[in-house]
Amino acid sequence: MNQKVLTPKSAFLLCWFAYTLAYFGRVNISVAIPVMEKTLGWSNTQLGLIGSSFFWIYAIGQLINGSIGDHVSPRKFVFIGLFFSALLNLAFGSLTLLPIMIVIWGINGYFQSMLWGPIVRTLSDHIHPRRNNIVAVGMAASMTVGYLMAWGLSGKIVSLLGWRWAFWTPSVILALYAFLWLIKVKSDKFHNAVHPTKSKQSLLKITWNDGLWLIMIASIAQGVVKEGINLWGPMLLMKTHGLDLSSTVAYSILIPAIGFSGAILAGLLNKKLNHREKPTILIMLIASGITVMAFHIFGAGSAISGTLFLSLTVALLNGANSILMTIIPLNYVKYKRVSSVAGLLDFSAYVGAGLSGIFTGIIADKFGISTVAFLWIAFLILGSLALLGNMFFKRIAAHKKNQPQMH
Numbered sequence: 431m432n433q434k435v436l437t438p439k440s441a442f443l444l445c446w447f448a449y450t451l452a453y454f455g456r457v458n459i460s461v462a463i464p465v466m467e468k469t470l471g472w473s474n475t476q477l478g479l480i481g482s483s484f485f486w487i488y489a490i491g492q493l494i495n496g497s498i499g500d501h502v503s504p505r506k507f508v509f510i511g512l513f514f515s516a517l518l519n520l521a522f523g524s525l526t527l528l529p530i531m532i533v534i535w536g537i538n539g540y541f542q543s544m545l546w547g548p549i550v551r552t553l554s555d556h557i558h559p560r561r562n563n564i565v566a567v568g569m570a571a572s573m574t575v576g577y578l579m580a581w582g583l584s585g586k587i588v589s590l591l592g593w594r595w596a597f598w599t600p601s602v603i604l605a606l607y608a609f610l611w612l613i614k615v616k617s618d619k620f621h622n623a624v625h626p627t628k629s630k631q632s633l634l635k636i637t638w639n640d641g642l643w644l645i646m647i648a649s650i651a652q653g654v655v656k657e658g659i660n661l662w663g664p665m666l667l668m669k670t671h672g673l674d675l676s677s678t679v680a681y682s683i684l685i686p687a688i689g690f691s692g693a694i695l696a697g698l699l700n701k702k703l704n705h706r707e708k709p710t711i712l713i714m715l716i717a718s719g720i721t722v723m724a725f726h727i728f729g730a731g732s733a734i735s736g737t738l739f740l741s742l743t744v745a746l747l748n749g750a751n752s753i754l755m756t757i758i759p760l761n762y763v764k765y766k767r768v769s770s771v772a773g774l775l776d777f778s779a780y781v782g783a784g785l786s787g788i789f790t791g792i793i794a795d796k797f798g799i800s801t802v803a804f805l806w807i808a809f810l811i812l813g814s815l816a817l818l819g820n821m822f823f824k825r826i827a828a829h830k831k832n833q834p835q836m837h
Contacts, residue, residue, distance in 0.1 A: 562756070569756050651715070712814055
């Protein structure tokens with residue numbers, strides 16, 4: 431065997447650590463913001479502009495870089511994303527001028543968006559499709575570990591050394607790993623040519639002909655709810671139960687910790703359903719709608735019950751997300767569009783997250799924070815209907831394909 435070619439296990443581990451460590455260079459801002467507010471005297475609105483710049487540019491970058499990732503070397507593309515994210519973290523931690531920091535953090539979002547699509551493409555090049563379930567669960571774990579590591583380590587670093595080190599430390603870690611990636615991934619050749627391929631088709635054609643636009647709607651819907659809970663969950667618990675900040679943080683940390691179980695559940699359910707991904711996602715979306723309603727009805731009873739129902743909702747949506755962002759794109763290896771589809775669906779999820787911030791804030795101001803549950807349920811219904819539409823669309827297409835041609 432050519433020694434430059436990675437084994438499936440090595441490829442997975444390299445991809446897993448690349449995406450886990452990437453979170454250290456993007457979620458760190460959440461922990462640094464409270465200290466930056468006190469140290470620099472900035473308002474929440476000013477600090478919010480920094481986060482928003484990352485968020486929207488990251489979403490746009492996913493759309494661009496996902497497509498580019500199918501045409502260039504994943505080895506070099508991921509290296510560039512990691513290395514420049516390291517440089518931008520270093521620069522951000524060295525500045526105090528708000529307009530420049532907004533721009534710097536937004537550019538960081540662009541380079542971070544260079545990672546997911548090429549990483550999924552790398553996985554598809556090295557790992558047999560029958561392992562897709564395990565790959566999806568494993569990569570979902572990388573996101574959870576990334577969040578917990580970024581919050582935990584960044585919090586410790588900020589308390590000991592100050593907010594600037596929350597950016598300087600990840601810059602060193604990301605730069606070192608970028609070079610490790612470049613050294614270890616010596617070739618873009620894959621371990622096993624196990625994938626039957628068809629001629630490459632345009633992303634626009636695949637999106638329309640394959641009903642992928644309906645899956646994009648489902649991705650938007652789960653993004654609205656999942657990221658809505660991540661953003662507003664602590665405030666929901668605080669307002670509903672009158673908790674202080676330290677108690678709110680203690681309860682809130684359970685949400686991502688429990689949330690990872692959803693990826694495992696999705697993997698088991700998908701296997702039980704004979705690897706039919708769309709029915710699996712549909713069940714997870716419907717179940718999450720039930721837990722959101724349970725939160726609205728029973729969540730006010732105690733902080734524990736409120737946290738439990740929010741955690742279960744995030745767990746179910748994490749399960750749906752793991753399939754949407756990993757297994758669905760891996761199915762497009764036959765068209766050589768894995769990175770493009772991964773970027774497209776990740777873009778859709780982040781559009782949903784952006785919509786969540788807007789709609790949730792409006793509804794909370796007009797009707798009260800507890801009523802946002804109805805917004806989330808509405809989007810989950812929309813996502814479920816979109817998935818059903820895709821399944822119906824595919825069935826009609828298959829029926830037409832099997833119809834005898836009239837002459």
